[in-house]
Amino acid sequence: MYAVIVLGIETSCDETAAAVVSDGRRVLSSVISSQFDLHRAHGGVVPELAARRHVTAIVPVVEQALRDAGIDRDDLDAIAVTQGPGLAGALVVGMNAAKAMAYALGRPLVAVNHLEAHIYANWLCDSPNVPSEPLFPILCLLVSGGHTELILMTGHRRFQHLGRTLDDAAGEAFDKGARLLGLGFPGGPAIQEAASKGDPRSFELPRAWLAGTYDFSFSGLKTALLRLTEPMRVPESDVASATGPPSSMSGPFREHRPPTYAPDAPIADLAAAFQQAVIEPLVVKTARAAAEFDARTVVLAGGVAANSLLRDRLLREVLAQCGPGVPVAFPSHAYCTDNAAMVAAAAAWVIRAGDLVGWEADVHPRLSLTQR
Numbered sequence: 001m002y003a004v005i006v007l008g009i010e011t012s013c014d015e016t017a018a019a020v021v022s023d024g025r026r027v028l029s030s031v032i033s034s035q036f037d038l039h040r041a042h043g044g045v046v047p048e049l050a051a052r053r054h055v056t057a058i059v060p061v062v063e064q065a066l067r068d069a070g071i072d073r074d075d076l077d078a079i080a081v082t083q084g085p086g087l088a089g090a091l092v093v094g095m096n097a098a099k100a101m102a103y104a105l106g107r108p109l110v111a112v113n114h115l116e117a118h119i120y121a122n123w124l125c126d127s128p129n130v131p132s133e134p135l136f137p138i139l140c141l142l143v144s145g146g147h148t149e150l151i152l153m154t155g156h157r158r159f160q161h162l163g164r165t166l167d168d169a170a171g172e173a174f175d176k177g178a179r180l181l182g183l184g185f186p187g188g189p190a191i192q193e194a195a196s197k198g199d200p201r202s203f204e205l206p207r208a209w210l211a212g213t214y215d216f217s218f219s220g221l222k223t224a225l226l227r228l229t230e231p232m233r234v235p236e237s238d239v240a241s242a243t244g245p246p247s248s249m250s251g252p253f254r255e256h257r258p259p260t261y262a263p264d265a266p267i268a269d270l271a272a273a274f275q276q277a278v279i280e281p282l283v284v285k286t287a288r289a290a291a292e293f294d295a296r297t298v299v300l301a302g303g304v305a306a307n308s309l310l311r312d313r314l315l316r317e318v319l320a321q322c323g324p325g326v327p328v329a330f331p332s333h334a335y336c337t338d339n340a341a342m343v344a345a346a347a348a349w350v351i352r353a354g355d356l357v358g359w360e361a362d363v364h365p366r367l368s369l370t371q372r
């Protein structure tokens with residue numbers, strides 16, 4: 001499998017991305033065209049707008065990835081694409097682009113599970129914390145905008161679920177929390193930035209420990225933040241000018257404009273308390289599972305893995321519960337949130353397993369990690 005050069009394509013949500021990776025480990029190029037500007041006004045990703053932006057962005061992004069890698073398209077050994085989970089219309093754009101390239105070049109098509117790709121970002125060579133490949137068994141915390149899962153990985157592409165969120169994903173909690181605090185979209189980086197100036201001890205927010213399980217829950221925390229902040233808001237009738245179009249988010253948030261707070265409102269303290277309340281159960285349960293299942297490496301994956309407090313706390317907690325022999329790995333920041341290098345990295349192991357797909361391959365918007 002080594003020295004295989006793979007083009008990865010990722011269009012599952014709101015980033016159009018293409019990357020060239022050699023050996024499943026060395027990134028030759030990674031191009032990401034973000035749609036933040038398009039979705040920001042809506043307070044969340046609008047599926048149809050996302051799909052249509054992928055249509056216009058995909059060819060320039062792929063061309064840029066080939067140029068940056070300094071290779072010709074004939075040098076590619078395989079074309080890999082995210083098959084799911086994700087937004088159906090968005091996934092279709094990537095799948096069709098990948099099929100067209102694979103067909104025209106006479107190369108194999110590799111369908112990659114987006115969740116598996118997030119995990120395999122830890123095999124990319126410049127993952128900062130672990131110089132060599134992670135050792136099995138691996139305890140993996142996958143935390144993204146749509147998923148929060150605790151997984152035992154016993155070998156390549158062998159995943160066992162230990163726990164998951166019962167409601168909101170961790171990234172979704174960050175996004176909704178940021179919206180309640182008027183911090184904008186995407187919420188994770190905004191909360192982290194605001195929290196860096198706040199004191200997490202200023203407010204008491206609940207943690208759902210769900211004792212005796214490796215499951216998580218964040219909806220109670222979100223409701224607690226709503227209750228806490230409601231009295232601090234400037235009433236809508238007092239807000240002189242409209243603050244933006246209504247949100248496209250579902251549930252009780254749908255009709256809410258971004259809330260307005262007085263200039264002296266303790267937003268930084270609230271953000272810090274909220275960030276800590278999301279992270280604590282993640283860290284404690286991950287380290288506990290690593291100890292229980294004798295993991296040799298702990299890996300973090302998904303967009304929320306970019307969070308500095310999560311990384312620092314996990315390092316400390318794994319050291320406390322497992323001792324110094326269990327390293328904690330996480331991808332570089334660029335490969336935590338959605339990107340195509342992780343797709344090409346995962347593809348190397350799919351190719352090695354001989355798990356190629358034919359032209360009948362479809363997208364799978366609700367694909368799970370253990371589904372084939």
Ligand code: KG4
Pocket residue numbers: 013143144145146147170171172174175186187188189192302303304305306307308336337338
């Ligand atoms: O993996 P990803 O790019 O997309 C999905 O597959 O969902 O994850 C996006 C999520 C968003 O919810 C975003 O708010 C969160 O990752 N995120 C963060 C940070 N950076 C991105 N959450 C906390 N702290 C961050 N620094």
Ligand code: ZN
Pocket residue numbers: 114118144145302303337338
């Ligand atoms: Zn993702």
